[in-house]
Amino acid sequence: MAEIHLTDLTKSYGPxxxxxxxxxHIQDGEFIVIVGPSGCGKSTLLRMVAGLETVSxxxxxxxxxxxxxxxxxxxxxxxxxxxxALYPHMSVRxxxxxxxxxxxxxxxxxNRRVEEAADILEIRQYLDRKPRQLSGGQRQRVAMGRAIVxxxxxxxxxxxxxxxDAKLRVQxxxxxxxxxxxxxxxxxxxxxxxxxxxxxxDRLMVLxxxxxxxxxxxxELYDRPASIFVAGFIGSPAMNFLPAEVKDGSVVLxxxxxxxxxxxxxxxxxxxxxxxxxxxxxxxxxxxxxxMVEQLGANTLLHGTLQGTDKALTASVAGHATYENGExxxxxxxxxxxxxxDPETESRLEL
Amino acid sequence: MTDFAPMSPAATQNxxxxxxxxxxRWLLFAMLGLFALFYLMPLFVMVxxxxxxxxxxxxxxxxxxxxxxxxxxxxxxxxxxxxxxKCEGLQPYFWNSVLIAVPAVLLSTGLGAxxxxxxxxxxxxxxxxxxxxxxFGCFIPxxxxxxxxxxxxxxxxxxxxxxxxxxxxxxxxxGFTTLFFxxxxxxxxxxxVKAAKVDGAGFFRIFWSIFLPLSLPIIxxxxxxxxxxxxxxxxxxxxxxxxxxxxxxxxxxNIVNSTTGVKEYNVDMAAAIIAALPTLLVYVVAGxxxxxxxxxxxxxx
Amino acid sequence: MVTWFxxxxxxxxxxxxxxxxxxxxxxxxGWTAWVSLxxxxxxxxxxxxxxxxxxxxxxxxRWDTAMENLLVFGVLFIVISMCLGLLLxxxxxxxxxxxxxxxxIYLYPMALSMIVTGTxxxxxxxxxxxxxxxxxxxxxxxxxxxxxxxxDMAIYAIVIAGVWQASGFxxxxxxxxxxxxxxxxxxxxxxxxxxxxxxxxxxxLPSMAPIFLSAFIVLAHLAIKSxxxxxxxxxxxxxxxxxxxxxxxxxxxxxxxxxGQAASSAMVxxxxxxxxxxxxxxxxxxxxxD
Numbered sequence: 001m002a003e004i005h006l007t008d009l010t011k012s013y014g015p016x017x018x019x020x021x022x023x024x025h026i027q028d029g030e031f032i033v034i035v036g037p038s039g040c041g042k043s044t045l046l047r048m049v050a051g052l053e054t055v056s057x058x059x060x061x062x063x064x065x066x067x068x069x070x071x072x073x074x075x076x077x078x079x080x081x082x083x084x085a086l087y088p089h090m091s092v093r094x095x096x097x098x099x100x101x102x103x104x105x106x107x108x109x110x111n112r113r114v115e116e117a118a119d120i121l122e123i124r125q126y127l128d129r130k131p132r133q134l135s136g137g138q139r140q141r142v143a144m145g146r147a148i149v150x151x152x153x154x155x156x157x158x159x160x161x162x163x164x165d166a167k168l169r170v171q172x173x174x175x176x177x178x179x180x181x182x183x184x185x186x187x188x189x190x191x192x193x194x195x196x197x198x199x200x201x202d203r204l205m206v207l208x209x210x211x212x213x214x215x216x217x218x219x220e221l222y223d224r225p226a227s228i229f230v231a232g233f234i235g236s237p238a239m240n241f242l243p244a245e246v247k248d249g250s251v252v253l254x255x256x257x258x259x260x261x262x263x264x265x266x267x268x269x270x271x272x273x274x275x276x277x278x279x280x281x282x283x284x285x286x287x288x289x290x291x292m293v294e295q296l297g298a299n300t301l302l303h304g305t306l307q308g309t310d311k312a313l314t315a316s317v318a319g320h321a322t323y324e325n326g327e328x329x330x331x332x333x334x335x336x337x338x339x340x341x342d343p344e345t346e347s348r349l350e351l
Numbered sequence: 352m353t354d355f356a357p358m359s360p361a362a363t364q365n366x367x368x369x370x371x372x373x374x375x376r377w378l379l380f381a382m383l384g385l386f387a388l389f390y391l392m393p394l395f396v397m398v399x400x401x402x403x404x405x406x407x408x409x410x411x412x413x414x415x416x417x418x419x420x421x422x423x424x425x426x427x428x429x430x431x432x433x434x435x436x437k438c439e440g441l442q443p444y445f446w447n448s449v450l451i452a453v454p455a456v457l458l459s460t461g462l463g464a465x466x467x468x469x470x471x472x473x474x475x476x477x478x479x480x481x482x483x484x485x486x487f488g489c490f491i492p493x494x495x496x497x498x499x500x501x502x503x504x505x506x507x508x509x510x511x512x513x514x515x516x517x518x519x520x521x522x523x524x525x526g527f528t529t530l531f532f533x534x535x536x537x538x539x540x541x542x543x544v545k546a547a548k549v550d551g552a553g554f555f556r557i558f559w560s561i562f563l564p565l566s567l568p569i570i571x572x573x574x575x576x577x578x579x580x581x582x583x584x585x586x587x588x589x590x591x592x593x594x595x596x597x598x599x600x601x602x603x604x605n606i607v608n609s610t611t612g613v614k615e616y617n618v619d620m621a622a623a624i625i626a627a628l629p630t631l632l633v634y635v636v637a638g639x640x641x642x643x644x645x646x647x648x649x650x651x652x
Numbered sequence: 653m654v655t656w657f658x659x660x661x662x663x664x665x666x667x668x669x670x671x672x673x674x675x676x677x678x679x680x681x682g683w684t685a686w687v688s689l690x691x692x693x694x695x696x697x698x699x700x701x702x703x704x705x706x707x708x709x710x711x712x713x714r715w716d717t718a719m720e721n722l723l724v725f726g727v728l729f730i731v732i733s734m735c736l737g738l739l740l741x742x743x744x745x746x747x748x749x750x751x752x753x754x755x756x757i758y759l760y761p762m763a764l765s766m767i768v769t770g771t772x773x774x775x776x777x778x779x780x781x782x783x784x785x786x787x788x789x790x791x792x793x794x795x796x797x798x799x800x801x802x803x804d805m806a807i808y809a810i811v812i813a814g815v816w817q818a819s820g821f822x823x824x825x826x827x828x829x830x831x832x833x834x835x836x837x838x839x840x841x842x843x844x845x846x847x848x849x850x851x852x853x854x855x856x857l858p859s860m861a862p863i864f865l866s867a868f869i870v871l872a873h874l875a876i877k878s879x880x881x882x883x884x885x886x887x888x889x890x891x892x893x894x895x896x897x898x899x900x901x902x903x904x905x906x907x908x909x910x911x912g913q914a915a916s917s918a919m920v921x922x923x924x925x926x927x928x929x930x931x932x933x934x935x936x937x938x939x940x941x942d
Contacts (some may be wrong), residue, residue, distance in 0.1 A: 379743060379746055379748075380748075382743060383743055383744070383748065383754055386740060386743075386752055386758065387757050387758070389816070390757050390758050390760070390761065390816065390820065391757055392776075393761075393769075393772040393773065393816065394760075394771065394772075395765065396775070396776055397772050397775075400775065400887070401724070408781060409781065412785075412786050412789055413776065413782055413783060413785065413786040414783065415788060422688065452871055455942075462668075462669055465666075466665070466666055466669050468663050468665075469662040469663075469666045470666070473662035475662060475663060478666070480664075481666065481670050481673075483933075484673060484677075484678070485669075485673055486933060487929075487930075487933060488673055488677040488678075490873060490925060490926070490929045491677060491922060491925065491931070492876060492877050492898070492918070492921045492922055492925050493877070494877075494879075494897075494898060494901045494902070494917075494918040494919065494921050494922075495680070495684050495918040495919065495922045496676065496677065496680040496684070497901070497902075497905060497914075497918065498683075498684060498686060498687065498696075498905055498911060498914060498915060498918070499679075499680040499683040500676070500680060501905075502678075502696070503676075513702045516775065522672050523676070523677075525669055525673070526673075529669070553658070553661075553663065554658075554661045554665075555661075560832065579763060582765070583764070583765035583766070583767075584765075585765065585766065585767050585879065585880035586879050586880065586898075586902075589883075589902075590902075590905075590906065600765050600767045600768075600880070603765075603767055603768070603771065604767050604883060604884055607771050607774070607884070608887065616775055616778075616781065617710060619771060619775065620771075620775065622771075623767075623768045623771040623772060624768075626765060626767070626768055627763075627764050627765065627768040630763045630764065630765070631763055631764070633761075633763065634760055634762075634763035635756075635760075635923050638756055638759070641762075641763065642824050644761065645762065645821055645824060645825075646824060646825055646828055
């Protein structure tokens with residue numbers, strides 16, 4: 001168990017810098033999810049923490065130690081890989097024991113640890129099988145077992161659920177979370193799936209193009225996204241963005257609709273509002289012309305455009321509701337649920 | 352092919368087309384059979400000739416079975432036939448070939464495995480260039496290195512020796528063995544190496560405890576390929592050996608082309624079969640791997 | 653700690669092979685190229701004298717014969733082996749129950765040494781006791797099959813033995829290619845009612861173009877390097893009638909003691925091989941890197 005400090009961390013391949021000045025302080029026992037679109041550098045960052053990629057500049061500390069120059073095996077970490085990376089010719093037991101054997105633990109201790117981990121993961125009956133005789137979910141457990149037996153200071157997960165089908169993914173997600181809470185090991189988890197990130201992480205580090213867009217709890221990210229990118233990435237369906245102008249203490253949409261806010265200055269802005277925060281109200285100022293209706297059972301999604309414009313607008317209405325295509329539906333938006341962004345820098349403007 | 356597929360009632364097959372199909376089927380088997388005879392005939396002739404007496408060879412037909420079985424020719428071929436001036440049969444040369452092939456196969460396979468492992472999984476700057484150079488090296492006609500190699504062996508004091516031939520076969524076999532292992536190892540996910548590094552294993556340990564145990568199929572393919580190449584080699588054998596160190600192919604050629612005395616065709620044939628037996632045996636026992644080596648060797652990159 | 657040395661281990665492992673490659677392949681090619689530009693006879697000399705060896709080579713009737721033979725042998729050997737191999741592969745692809753056995757029979761010559769092949773065919777084509785004698789004994793007194801000792805025909809005898817040895821290999825290549833064609837495409841074509849021969853000619857064969865290329869490269873390579881087969885079957889004779897560049901080079905190097913001629917002929921051989929192989933390898937390597 002340990003804290004992790006990432007200080008001014010940079011990664012370059014030749015002249016191209018792929019990670020820019022990453023800062024982050026991870027608490028002991030915290031579950032951190034690094035999330036972002038593919039190619040944002042999240043796996044590279046994880047592999048730098050693991051010691052599988054070199055650090056171009058900056059520093060990684062695990063606990064009290066600077067680990068930049070340490071081999072992966074000297075960093076007291078364990079890692080779970082996307083395609084499990086189980087040794088195909090070894091039994092489940094041998095897979096889990098391999099790292100312990102290299103560390104020259106006694107056979108009795110190895111057996112004890114392997115069996116304990118197998119019990120936690122409920123894979124005891126598979127210990128003598130080969131990986132190819134197991135299902136995807138079982139292999140995933142073995143991969144986690146291999147990490148657990150090492151009793152490391154840090155768990156690293158590299159998109160470990162992306163090869164599983166949707167249902168199993170949800171189940172394993174919960175299991176990983178429970179396991180981590182039970183063991184209390186500091187963990188870093190990489191995924192491109194924002195739902196996975198929201199449900200798993202104590203805090204999320206949103207990476208985009210090699211920059212940290214925001215680092216905070218899921219609720220902070222949802223309630224106060226630091227940028228248009230984070231706002232659009234977190235939450236489903238994605239936030240609506242409308243061009244607008246702040247004038248005389250109000251937000252004026254492009255079709256002339258005025259929403260009063262307490263804003264100090266006047267500027268062009270991008271207005272963000274989540275579909276679930278649009279409240280149907282016959283007198284509401286925001287009118288949506290319906291183009292398509294998605295019935296999801298628990299709620300209903302209305303896709304269309306803001307009246308009088310070609311700006312896409314989506315609203316989420318609780319329960320079943322029937323609407324005709326072409327119909328206008330009115331919504332109100334409480335000022336507290338609005339997000340304003342600078343259209344130039346794409347960063348958040350405080351109201 | 353739908354020839355023997357059960358016919359649906361809706362299909363309006365008429366008798367003519369059935370007859371036609373049957374005739375085609377027979378034609379197919381006839382052709383396949385004829386070709387089989389073409390490929391088998393030389394082996395058949397070799398075996399029957401080797402079991403005949405010289406007298407019967409002169410009077411009988413090429414493809415007739417021996418009237419009287421005699422293993423005299425085999426005995427002569429093994430231990431009495433003359434290669435030039437010496438008349439010890441193929442036996443000593445057969446063992447020469449074994450002494451050359453076994454170490455050369457083991458060394459070139461082992462080095463190829465290590466090279467392939469480095470190139471496939473420990474990519475460093477320039478590794479691909481080295482691999483390309485090796486690949487081109489596979490294709491050179493050996494004539495182009497024959498003269499300098501002869502001089503080099505002389506300088507190393509290995510001219511005309513079995514170690515010299517071993518060295519030659521190892522060096523010029525490396526391109527192919529590296530290619531085989533590299534192509535096999537690139538199919539192993541790179542995460543396996545990463546997982547092993549996290550587990551604390553180093554370069555050699557990962558090779559030894561993870562890659563080698565997974566390599567059995569490609570080891571078999573490579574060993575068979577190398578053994579066939581080296582056993583059947585003639586050019587290096589004839590160029591870099593001397594009287595006592597010739598491999599079996601060179602001795603066979605000497606027996607067949609020695610002009611002294613009566614031409615003993617039955618001995619020639621017995622000697623040819625003896626020289627061919629080891630590779631034939633490998634082919635029969637492990638044909639699947641033999642073919643895999645052949646096709647892998649031809650589909651490069 | 654990540655020490656400098658540990659990072660060098662992969663390079664250290666590869667180094668001996670790399671050094672051997674540089675010396676024994678590329679260095680030696682350089683040496684041969686150099687000597688081909690000198691007046692070396694029995695012993696190598698290192699003073700450059702331009703292209704005299706090549707001039708001498710190309711004005712030598714024996715080399716002319718060798719190159720002509722290579723052309724005749726190469727073309728016939730490649731074309732017949734490819735056709736026969738393709739035919740056998742298609743015949744075997746018709747869901748034959750004994751396919752495994754037949755495949756084994758067609759391919760076994762590839763396991764033999766060319767010396768063995770040459771010895772066997774030399775005996776079979778022996779005019780006094782082989783096929784000729786056999787057919788005559790059947791009553792066809794005027795039948796003649798003396799190719800191995802006939803200067804005009806001996807090269808064709810070598811083609812027969814070469815095809816016998818290599819066509820099974822081509823069959824194996826093509827069969828693997830036929831089997832790797834996407835089964836769904838074939839089923840779709842069958843559903844569309846396209847006759848089998850058209851499925852082969854319009855769908856399967858065109859998709860096997862890379863295999864044709866591979867087979868061609870391997871066969872061409874075999875043809876140019878052919879040495880053992882000629883030595884065992886005809887010894888290059890009668891006279892120089894079946895000399896190939898490979899036997900010419902060997903004769904110059906080891907029996908005539910003319911290193912300059914040996915080196916220049918070897919360089920020409922390499923030129924021919926590389927003219928065929930380099931574009932192929934280049935495109936292969938590029939395809940892999942993209």
